[in-house]
Amino acid sequence: MKICIYGAGAIGGYMGAQLALAGADVSFIARGPHLAAMQANGVRLHIDGQERVAKVRCTSDPRELGPQDYVFITLKAHQVPGVVDLMQPLIGPQTAIVTGVNGIPYWYFYKHGGEFAGSTLESVDPGAKQWKGLGPERALGCVLYPAAEIDAPGVIRHVYGKKFPIGEPDGSRSERVTKLAELMVAADLDAPVRDNIRDEIWLKLWGNLCFNPISALTHATLDVITSDASTRALSKQMMLEAKDIAERFGVHFRVDVERRIDGAGAVGAHKTSMLQDLEAGRAMEIDPLLTVVQEMGRMLKQPTPMIDAVLGLIKQRDRMAQGALASVSAPAAQAQVARAA
DSSP: OEEEEESOSHHHHHHHHHHHHTTOEEEEEOOHHHHHHHHHHOEEEEETTEEEEEOOEEESOGGGTOOOSEEEEOSOGGGGGGGHHHHGGGOOTTOEEEEOOSSSOTTTTTTOOSTTTTOOOTTTSGGGHHHHHTOGGGEEEEOOOOEEEEEETTEEEEEEOOBOOEEOTTOOOOHHHHHHHHHHHHTTOBOOBOSOHHHHHHHHHHHHHHHHHHHHHHOOOHHHHHHSHHHHHHHHHHHHHHHHHHHHTTOOOSSOHHHHHHHHHHTOSOOOHHHHHHHHTOOOOOIIIIIHHHHHHHHTTOOOHHHHHHHHHHHHHHHHHHHHHHHHHHHHHHHHHHHHO
């Protein structure tokens, strides 16, 4: 089985290294110093108090790899539409696209049933780029629960967790999802096959849609957000709005709101990915976590007042952050031009 990890950052790198160490034919698409370090020294994975080194074929050019059996997309969700054309050399007649991205995936309404079956979502798949270029029929869902970090180029540290629920959009136990689960379990990755992967997608999104923007707006960690009365109440209101929408689309939540909030708080003084992106000057995953819930609410004519308010605030915060970066980088670029002259 040939497996490509497209976006071999912390989580993709951890997953791919484990698969490679278990004997799978794994390749990475990466870039920059991280790519160069992995090409020179392999993937150095720090896990369970030891370092494991996986020799994996690494490149920035998918054309070097050819068609794969499985392509894991582990990029930030908003980056995916921009690489659909670049991914084409990896896709053959039997290739499965495993969407390990945050939020609602492009294939969500494929084989969904009901009046919205076959619908696309502009907020996560502008112009249906992924739907047309990757194909919903190739998709397998995958929810990423573990945490990992890049300590240095080519060096990945596993923080916690190894659970990666997977599933077919129609809930079937297909040969391809069964084989993938077997591969992942052999690599010490917990990969339960779900008969409704959308429930699992929403369970993770349920927390991400509130904790992420609130943390980026306040710079508070999960333990603070979930213990402070005001931010806990706001989180709960946003989650209840999302729950009303999800349940109308057939989703079942196996835990209640309070338990989901308490579970996030138990993680401790953790910075959400959105806060980490803000602090690092990177674009934040706003549309896949919030705008898409608003869009799905509007499909149902379901109001989302708290989500709308927080979405407006976090978009403004993003614009201010990007504007500040531009104002800093412009003089630096002018100075570099002046020196060159």
